Amino acid sequence: MKPIKDFVNRFDASINLDENFIVKKENRYFLLNESLKNLIKKDFFYGGTYLGKTKNGKFFPSFSLLMMIAERKANKIIVDKKTEWLFICGRDIFKQGIIKVMESKKRGDYTLILNQHGECLGFGKILRHLDKEKEGVAVKNISDIGDFLRREA
Amino acid sequence: MSGKEFFVSRYEKLGWKYENVKPKQAIRINVMNTKKADVIKRLEALGIEFEKIPFLENGYWICKSKFSVGAISEYLLGLYSIQETAAQIPATLFTDLEDKIVLDACAAPGGKTVQLADLMQNTGAIVALDVKKQRLPALSNQLERCHVKNTIIYNLDARQAPRLKITFDRILLDVPCSGNFATDKDWFSRRTIKDVEKNAKLQREILTEAAEVLKDGGEIVYSTCSLEPEENELNMEWTIKNLNLQVEKINCYGEKAPTNIFGKQLDSSIENCRRIWPGQTQGFFVCKIKKRVDAL
Numbered sequence: 001m002k003p004i005k006d007f008v009n010r011f012d013a014s015i016n017l018d019e020n021f022i023v024k025k026e027n028r029y030f031l032l033n034e035s036l037k038n039l040i041k042k043d044f045f046y047g048g049t050y051l052g053k054t055k056n057g058k059f060f061p062s063f064s065l066l067m068m069i070a071e072r073k074a075n076k077i078i079v080d081k082k083t084e085w086l087f088i089c090g091r092d093i094f095k096q097g098i099i100k101v102m103e104s105k106k107r108g109d110y111t112l113i114l115n116q117h118g119e120c121l122g123f124g125k126i127l128r129h130l131d132k133e134k135e136g137v138a139v140k141n142i143s144d145i146g147d148f149l150r151r152e153a
Numbered sequence: 154m155s156g157k158e159f160f161v162s163r164y165e166k167l168g169w170k171y172e173n174v175k176p177k178q179a180i181r182i183n184v185m186n187t188k189k190a191d192v193i194k195r196l197e198a199l200g201i202e203f204e205k206i207p208f209l210e211n212g213y214w215i216c217k218s219k220f221s222v223g224a225i226s227e228y229l230l231g232l233y234s235i236q237e238t239a240a241q242i243p244a245t246l247f248t249d250l251e252d253k254i255v256l257d258a259c260a261a262p263g264g265k266t267v268q269l270a271d272l273m274q275n276t277g278a279i280v281a282l283d284v285k286k287q288r289l290p291a292l293s294n295q296l297e298r299c300h301v302k303n304t305i306i307y308n309l310d311a312r313q314a315p316r317l318k319i320t321f322d323r324i325l326l327d328v329p330c331s332g333n334f335a336t337d338k339d340w341f342s343r344r345t346i347k348d349v350e351k352n353a354k355l356q357r358e359i360l361t362e363a364a365e366v367l368k369d370g371g372e373i374v375y376s377t378c379s380l381e382p383e384e385n386e387l388n389m390e391w392t393i394k395n396l397n398l399q400v401e402k403i404n405c406y407g408e409k410a411p412t413n414i415f416g417k418q419l420d421s422s423i424e425n426c427r428r429i430w431p432g433q434t435q436g437f438f439v440c441k442i443k444k445r446v447d448a449l
Contacts, residue, residue, distance in 0.1 A: 035254070035278040036305055039319060046293040046306040062297055088226055117195075119230050145229040148298050152291060 003059040004029060004051055010110040011123075012103055013074035021048075028053040063120070063145055066112060070120040075104040075111040077130075077139065084115045088146040093124060093139040105130035111139060121145055155345035160334075164380060164430075167411055174335050174431040177214040179238040180222060183299050184211055185271045187232045195227055208406040211271075212241050214433075231299035236264040237336070239406075239429050239437035243327060243376040244268040246403050246441050252277040253322040258311035258363060261288035263295035265327055270301040279304040280319065282311055311359045320368045328356045330377035330384050333436035353383040357391055364396045369444060373398070376439040380430070382414045385438040389426055390419045392442060400425045401441040410438070 001019055008015045021032045025044065032040060032048040040047050052061040070076060079087060083097025093113065104111065107129050113121045122144030127137055161171040180203070182189050189211065196203060200219060206212035215222055222228060223235050244265050247255075250273045260266045260281035269279055279301075283289060286308045296304055309316070311326070331349050334340040356377070363373055375392075377384050389410075392398050400422045407427030412419045426440035 031302075033278075033303060035252075035276075036303065039254070039278055039280065040305055041307070041317065043307065044305050045289050045308050046296065047304070049300075049302045050293070050297050064297060064300060067300070084226055088229060115226060119226070121226065121230075145226070145298075148229050148294055149224060151294055 003054050004065070007052070007059045007061055007065075008069055011069055011074040011112060012109075013069050013072050015068060015072065017051075022051070023047065027055060061123075061143070063122070066123055066143075067120045070112050070114060070118075073103070075109055076102040076114050077111050078102075078114045078116060078118075079121075081116065084121060087113055087121055087141060088144050090141060090144060090146055090150075092127075092137045092141050095130070095133050095135050095138040098130065098138060101130050110142075113139070113144070122147075157341035159346075160341060160344070160380075163415075166415055167382065169430045172432075176238065176335055176431065176433060176435050177216070178222070179206060179236060179241065180213050180215060180233045181209070181236045181241050181268060182211045182213070182233045183231055183267065183271050185274050186230075186300055192227060192232050195232075196222075199225065206238055206241075209238070209241050210245070212236075212238060214238070229298065234264055234267055234295070234299060236268065237435055239378070239434035239439075240264060240327075241268065242405050242407075242427075242437070243325060243374045243439050244272055246374050246405060246439065247272070247323050247325075247372055250277070250323060254319065255279045255323040255325070256314060256319075256321040256363070256366065257281045257325045257327075258314060258359060259283060259327055259329055260306070261285065261292040263292040265325060266292065266304060267295055267299045267301055269325065270296075270299070270303055273303060275300075275302045277303060280317065280321070281306045282309045282314065284308070284310040312362045314362050314366050317366075320366055320371075322368055322371050324363050324367055324371065324373045326359060326363055326373060326375045328359055328375065328377055328384075330356070330379040331381055332378055333380045333431060335431035335435040336378070349379070349381045349383050352379070353381075353388055356384055356388050360388070360392050361396060364398060364444075367444065371443070372401075373442045374439065375442060376437065378435055378437050380436040380438075382411075385428065386410050386412075386414055386419060386423050386426065387417075389423055389440060389442070393420050393422065397445050398442045399445045401443055403427060403439070403441050405439070406434075407437070407439065410440070
């Protein structure tokens with residue numbers, strides 16, 4: 001649980017996950033529901049909601065976990081349609097594409113990237129204070145939903 | 154016994170005249186994640202032209218799109234799935250899916266698993282099996298993309314389902330099959346009747362084990378994308394005779410299945426199955442089976 005909690009904290013957010021329903025399979029974490037908990041066997045491959053994995057001491061979140069964080073008070077930015085498209089193609093975010101900033105604007109903080117429908121597209125790291133700069137790369141892309149396509153390529 | 158002429162003459166004996174077809178691309182809106190009207194509005198705003206599939210509640214044909222509908226945010230966010238038209242039918246044939254324990258015995262790549270979760274509104278539990286380990290990442294990616302929360306995946310042969318020691322309310326058997334020419338341009342040159350018979354045997358073995366783990370009063374939906382009667386009507390005839398199961402009436406797109414196969418008369422209930430010849434969809438076969446009332 002600690003890697004998940006530590007990761008969520010990086011968005012100035014908190015999340016309450018019932019540890020009784022979290023299972024770890026090798027380096028991957030899953031959140032089960034009541035029915036699944038009663039049915040799951042040791043040799044499962046995947047179960048319930050995938051939360052993320054640890055690799056070389058680093059936590060890699062699932063998009064389901066990012067969505068769960070996005071439903072709460074957390075560092076978020078909303079981007080315009082063009083920026084949304086560029087972001088899911090793996091690009092960083094330019095200041096001009098940001099419509100709204102919620103919570104942190106501080107350099108070095110993690111922030112969730114949302115489209116204009118409030119849907120979470122991934123997350124990134126703020127590269128320069130979001131109030132101070134008017135243009136240029138503002139948020140570095142760390143992970144975006146285009147990954148679903150890249151994984152299978 | 155193989156080749157285009159051989160297979161086409163069989164289809165003619167079953168009442169269908171061969172024609173070259175190109176099924177339209179189809180999508181299915183995941184209503185557990187979104188409102189249908191919202192997705193329609195968003196796709197229209199992107200200039201995508203589509204048409205409602207008249208016999209599917211959440212299915213749409215893509216008529217025109219300047220870009221791949223599998224590479225935009227709406228898809229990556231799990232608002233819809235790309236799923237062949239006929240393949241959208243089997244999961245809709247179950248009754249009362251919410252809160253049920255469901256087996257998807259041959260699940261990868263997961264289009265129907267996601268559809269089951271959608272119909273269940275993420276309640277209950279789906280146990281999804283696939284024998285090929287290399288296909289599991291595609292299956293789990295689909296589940297993650299579409300926010301499916303009620304599924305466990307095992308790398309397991311469907312014939313080993315009893316090893317899980319679970320009995321199921323609903324079982325989807327979208328079994329491995331010979332496929333059909335509508336989705337494989339080399340189909341006629343690659344397939345022989347021996348392949349068909351080999352697949353039919355495997356399908357009967359899967360049916361046998363599925364019957365073992367079906368609860369009394371439970372339902373099995375059996376489907377293939379094969380046009381060959383050995384994998385369809387003849388397997389259902391075998392099922393009725395050997396597994397204490399009966400074919401139920403269903404109401405869906407497709408023709409009543411023939412009950413006379415190359416001169417062999419089958420049980421009249423086989424006509425409750427649906428055979429879909431290629432056209433707007435790929436070729437397909439689907440039916441629903443339950444334990445015989447006198448066997449309960």
